[in-house]
Amino acid sequence: MSWVHLMIVLPLLFAVLIPLLYKAFPRIHTGWFVLVVPVVIFGYLATYLPMLANGETALYEIPWIPYLDINFTVFVDGLGLIFALIISGIGALVIIYSIYYLSKAREALHNFYVYLMMFMGAMLGVVLSDNMIVLYLFWELTSISSFLLIAYWYQRKQSRFGAQKAMLITVLGGFAMLASIIMIHNITGTFSIREVIAQSDLLVQHDLFLPAMLLLLLGAFTKSAQFPFHIWLPDAMEAPTPISAYLHSATMVKAGIYLVARFTPAFGGTPEWFWIVTFVGLFTLIWGSLNAVKQRDLKGLLAFSTISQLGLIMSLLGMGSAALYFNPGDQGVQLHAYAVLAAVFHLINHSTFKGSLFMVVGIVDHETGTRDMRKLGGLMTIMPVSFTLAVIGSLSMAGLPPFNGFISKEMFFTGTLNAANLDIFNMATYGAIIPIVAWVASVFTFIYSIILVYRTFLGKYQPERLEKKAHEAPLGMLIPPSILGFLVLAIFFFPNVIGDYALKPMVASIIPSAAGVFDDYTISWWHGFVPELFMTMAVVALGLILFATLNRWIGLYNHMPQWMHLNNWFKHGLSGMERGSHKVIDWHMTGYIRDYLMYIFITIILIVGGSYFMLNDFTLYTDNLASINLFEIVLALVLLGSTVLVMATRSRLTAVVSVGVLGYVVALFFIILRAPDLALTQLAIETVSVALYLLCFYHLPKLKGRGEEEGEKFKVGNFIIALGIGSLVTLLALSVNGYNLFEPISTYYGDSYDLAGAANMVNAILADFRAFDTFLEIFVVAIAALGVYALVRLRLEKRGGTDESQ
Amino acid sequence: MEILMSILIGVLITAGTYLVMSRSLLRIILGTSVIGHGALLLLLTTAGLKEGAPPITNIEALTYADPLPQALILTAIVINFATTGFFLVLAYRAYKELGTDDMDKLRGIDDE
Numbered sequence: 001m002s003w004v005h006l007m008i009v010l011p012l013l014f015a016v017l018i019p020l021l022y023k024a025f026p027r028i029h030t031g032w033f034v035l036v037v038p039v040v041i042f043g044y045l046a047t048y049l050p051m052l053a054n055g056e057t058a059l060y061e062i063p064w065i066p067y068l069d070i071n072f073t074v075f076v077d078g079l080g081l082i083f084a085l086i087i088s089g090i091g092a093l094v095i096i097y098s099i100y101y102l103s104k105a106r107e108a109l110h111n112f113y114v115y116l117m118m119f120m121g122a123m124l125g126v127v128l129s130d131n132m133i134v135l136y137l138f139w140e141l142t143s144i145s146s147f148l149l150i151a152y153w154y155q156r157k158q159s160r161f162g163a164q165k166a167m168l169i170t171v172l173g174g175f176a177m178l179a180s181i182i183m184i185h186n187i188t189g190t191f192s193i194r195e196v197i198a199q200s201d202l203l204v205q206h207d208l209f210l211p212a213m214l215l216l217l218l219g220a221f222t223k224s225a226q227f228p229f230h231i232w233l234p235d236a237m238e239a240p241t242p243i244s245a246y247l248h249s250a251t252m253v254k255a256g257i258y259l260v261a262r263f264t265p266a267f268g269g270t271p272e273w274f275w276i277v278t279f280v281g282l283f284t285l286i287w288g289s290l291n292a293v294k295q296r297d298l299k300g301l302l303a304f305s306t307i308s309q310l311g312l313i314m315s316l317l318g319m320g321s322a323a324l325y326f327n328p329g330d331q332g333v334q335l336h337a338y339a340v341l342a343a344v345f346h347l348i349n350h351s352t353f354k355g356s357l358f359m360v361v362g363i364v365d366h367e368t369g370t371r372d373m374r375k376l377g378g379l380m381t382i383m384p385v386s387f388t389l390a391v392i393g394s395l396s397m398a399g400l401p402p403f404n405g406f407i408s409k410e411m412f413f414t415g416t417l418n419a420a421n422l423d424i425f426n427m428a429t430y431g432a433i434i435p436i437v438a439w440v441a442s443v444f445t446f447i448y449s450i451i452l453v454y455r456t457f458l459g460k461y462q463p464e465r466l467e468k469k470a471h472e473a474p475l476g477m478l479i480p481p482s483i484l485g486f487l488v489l490a491i492f493f494f495p496n497v498i499g500d501y502a503l504k505p506m507v508a509s510i511i512p513s514a515a516g517v518f519d520d521y522t523i524s525w526w527h528g529f530v531p532e533l534f535m536t537m538a539v540v541a542l543g544l545i546l547f548a549t550l551n552r553w554i555g556l557y558n559h560m561p562q563w564m565h566l567n568n569w570f571k572h573g574l575s576g577m578e579r580g581s582h583k584v585i586d587w588h589m590t591g592y593i594r595d596y597l598m599y600i601f602i603t604i605i606l607i608v609g610g611s612y613f614m615l616n617d618f619t620l621y622t623d624n625l626a627s628i629n630l631f632e633i634v635l636a637l638v639l640l641g642s643t644v645l646v647m648a649t650r651s652r653l654t655a656v657v658s659v660g661v662l663g664y665v666v667a668l669f670f671i672i673l674r675a676p677d678l679a680l681t682q683l684a685i686e687t688v689s690v691a692l693y694l695l696c697f698y699h700l701p702k703l704k705g706r707g708e709e710e711g712e713k714f715k716v717g718n719f720i721i722a723l724g725i726g727s728l729v730t731l732l733a734l735s736v737n738g739y740n741l742f743e744p745i746s747t748y749y750g751d752s753y754d755l756a757g758a759a760n761m762v763n764a765i766l767a768d769f770r771a772f773d774t775f776l777e778i779f780v781v782a783i784a785a786l787g788v789y790a791l792v793r794l795r796l797e798k799r800g801g802t803d804e805s806q
Numbered sequence: 807m808e809i810l811m812s813i814l815i816g817v818l819i820t821a822g823t824y825l826v827m828s829r830s831l832l833r834i835i836l837g838t839s840v841i842g843h844g845a846l847l848l849l850l851t852t853a854g855l856k857e858g859a860p861p862i863t864n865i866e867a868l869t870y871a872d873p874l875p876q877a878l879i880l881t882a883i884v885i886n887f888a889t890t891g892f893f894l895v896l897a898y899r900a901y902k903e904l905g906t907d908d909m910d911k912l913r914g915i916d917d918e
Binding site for chain 1: 807808809810811812813814815816817818819820821822823824825826827828829832833836839840843844846847848850851852854855858859860861862863864870871872873874876877879880881883884885886887888889890891892894895896897898899909910
């Protein structure tokens with residue numbers, strides 16, 4: 001157990017205390033207690049930063065199920081640690097924000113913080129685990145906690161719907177990922193990610209490489225809301241805004257990015273990985289930005305913008321994976337690993353500016369009562385601080401100086417231009433698409449960033465359409481976004497602090513061969529008049545023109561064909577599956593016990609008979625058989641006769657009596673077969689049973705409209721099944737006769753007289769050697785007796801004794 | 807003898823299975839009882855038939871029949887009786903409450 005392990009489980013352990021704290025200190029907002037957790041984690045993990053800057057890593061292991069190669073191993077390297085710092089850092093800010101956002105009088109705070117802590121622990125586990133199975137467990141826990149948080153206001157139908165949708169899609173991806181993990185284990189024989197990466201050559205040549213890769217990417221794409229799985233993210237915006245800021249923009253949706261980055265050294269350098277990751281990312285980028293423009297809800301706009309930005313990061317990781325194709329030391333490594341540098345840089349920047357934007361939108365929602373941009377406007381003078389923060393966040397998102405988004409956006413353009421010049425993986429033909437798509441998407445990113453600020457804070461103030469009188473938010477709500485806004489500026493002016501401590505170790509984790517190639521590289525915002533700068537200028541120019549003419553072309557969105565709305569696909573698919581499973585269930589769950597029994601019997605015949613047939617195991621032993629005399633033949637015939645009579649008779653009385661005869665014949669067989677005790681017991685019990693049968697039978701009232709002598713038609717189908725079962729048992733009995741797997745243990749009981757003082761071995765077993773079993777058997781009989789008593793008595797009391805006469 | 811017993815067991819199980827799948831509750835109970843008899847004989851048959859004297863040491867003999875399956879069967883008979891008794895009273899109550907012992911009519915309502 002190391003301190004890092006403790007940091008992962010700390011939120012989960014603390015979650016247990018939250019309900020107690022909530023009850024014990026109703027006057028203090030529970031959030032203040034919870035705040036301690038991320039602060040401690042952040043503080044502790046930050047001490048690892050200098051170690052990483054020196055290019056070192058740390059590994060701690062707790063054996064969990066060593067037998068299955070499943071151990072709780074934490075691996076602290078650049079990639080994992082920076083993610084963990086983002087998770088705990090943004091987590092702390094979000095908790096401060098939530099203290100002011102969620103009223104302690106009205107909301108179920110204990111639930112909220114328990115879910116939040118559950119998420120935080122799970123997310124830390126995802127990014128710090130080295131064992132894939134452990135990673136998977138934490139991965140699913142993030143899906144579950146996300147579900148609970150989206151449905152936090154579960155009274156709302158939309159919340160429940162959004163939560164269900166997010167859960168279905170992300171858990172589907174989780175299962176795919178589990179399948180992929182098992183495949184990877186089959187190929188490499190290990191669950192450790194580091195060891196998988198070490199065997200990367202073996203992995204990419206294996207037959208299962210492609211399915212394993214596709215399933216892994218399915219997990220990553222569903223989690224990171226990549227097209228066409230992005231549809232859950234806009235509906236997840238039903239969650240409280242602190243959650244949207246935390247899970248659905250800064251951390252959880254980046255788990256997919258993390259997964260892709262983490263497995264890049266294992267799968268990267270192959271054309272399949274390059275193509276899929278790059279182009280899914282690019283398509284998500286442009287799809288998200290196009291859709292963001294038409295949103296009217298502020299959070300909807302931010303959701304699609306998040307989708308778009310995640311696509312951007314994803315595509316950069318895809319482009320950067322080309323670096324693995326080259327030998328270490330080649331020019332190509334640095335050229336393409338640059339895209340990875342841009343990816344991780346933008347990832348951090350996105351967490352800062354998108355986090356602050358979400359918080360600002362939450363403030364607007366909180367203070368005006370609406371997020372509908374048609375009702376908002378002119379809030380600049382009323383909410384000056386929020387306005388400033390929104391401008392900082394939006395312009396950073398649009399990629400303008402002096403904000404951090406500008407630098408990473410320029411690096412993104414550089415990455416696309418590098419990828420366009422790639423002459424491997426058939427890229428020579430299609431390379432030019434990449435910068436064009438990137439540029440077009442950036443234009444729309446610029447437009448929606450402007451829309452966000454303009455529609456909310458500029459324009460005409462419409463107090464009559466707002467539910468509340470707008471005013472600036474309390475200081476506590478402004479502090480967290482201000483910190484993030486400050487970071488947006490600080491990173492622009494001092495990018496190399498973050499570059500040395502965070503970005504370079506991260507790149508070294510993702511592209512191992514690029515470790516050290518950026519040592520002398522310094523990030524700067526000014527490179528001279530390079531193509532990237534002209535691209536940004538063109539984005540601004542075209543973006544402003546399009547924004548000015550927005551009303552003329554926004555109507556085009558209404559012409560989007562119906563089939564392009566992926567939500568319809570999801571809805572119809574879901575209801576179709578529900579109908580389908582209803583049909584299947586209705587078809588076989590008839591409500592008749594007879595049918596269920598039939599399923600069971602048929603299954604027995606198929607499985608037992610089938611394995612019999614396949615193993616060809618039937619043997620008939622004819623030597624050493626016991627002799628038969630006439631008496632036994634007569635008994636057998638009586639047994640047969642009474643059995644047939646039970647089946648064939650239409651009279652109840654005959655059936656009961658026949659079963660009685662049957663029981664007595666069995667008792668006689670016991671005598672022949674050297675079992676006097678059994679015969680005695682059987683005789684006694686059979687007598688009581690028949691009496692009981694007849695007693696019940698006698699008491700049964702006659703049914704109206706139906707004679708007492710009722711019976712049933714002979715059912716051929718039932719009989720065939722019964723015959724199948726019967727023959728199977730006969731076959732089984734015949735085959736078993738010859739087998740003697742090991743020495744019988746029954747000779748032990750030959751000493752019963754010496755050991756227990758009993759001449760009768762059977763009695764000695766029951767009353768002495770296995771007395772405890774007999775005791776429990778009596779227990780069963782007692783329970784049955786109690787049941788019978790209750791059944792007979794209960795109704796009499798309930799009906800007030802009216803049935804006493806019966 | 808083993809072959810004869812095996813066939814008898816098959817017949818008992820067939821009859822029991824057939825009865826269990828019928829509509830009348832009483833016949834179902836009878837069916838379980840018949841299956842029970844088949845199972846008892848199966849246990850005894852697989853343990854080997856007529857090998858030596860009854861398992862009582864007072865009888866001077868070279869070998870005794872295996873006492874272990876007999877102990878098992880004895881337990882089974884008693885448990886069988888307990889469950890049959892309970893089942894029977896249950897059926898009786900159901901009959902009295904609902905006025906039928908037809909399984910098709912005892913079936914629950916659609917789409918609960």
